[in-house]
Amino acid sequence: MSDIEQIPVTLTVNGKKVQRFVEPRTLLIHFLREELNITGPHIGCETSHCGACTVEMNGMSVKSCTVFAAQANGAEMTTIEGMANPDGTLSALQEGFRQMHGLQCGFCTPGMITRAHTLLKENPNPSEEEIRMGIAGNLCRCTGYQNIVKAIQYAAEQLNQPETQEAAE
Structure with a gap:
């Protein structure tokens, strides 16, 4: 038993409100994985360099290894587990990674998709250069990024189709 107070x-993760007691030093990545059993965000470098732990917090990409759980109090958060469509089908980004072979070992994929999700909200029609800059904080050791870029371009095309835009409204 810890003597630390x-x-x-309290936060909302993937649409569900959760409340726990944590030590002030608990990192968000450990809170998600150990307290909430949300294991999509991965522990990579624990120094904010790799991006494997990327989640969306209040509409922004954050590396959860650099945020204390206490700092996330009151936040709305989305992890890879919350990226699928409401009916359970793959999102355009997830489908893009599947169709365009944007993953190999898969370790970086949850953080990469989460970051790309925010990127496409910020810029719905990014150029290849903008995509590469937008994911620069997320490292992949397997793919060489070409297919990741293609996957994000695929998703942007899908999301920019008129029938997709109407469904999202």
């Missing part, structure tokens, strides 16, 4: 944290 615990503090209450």
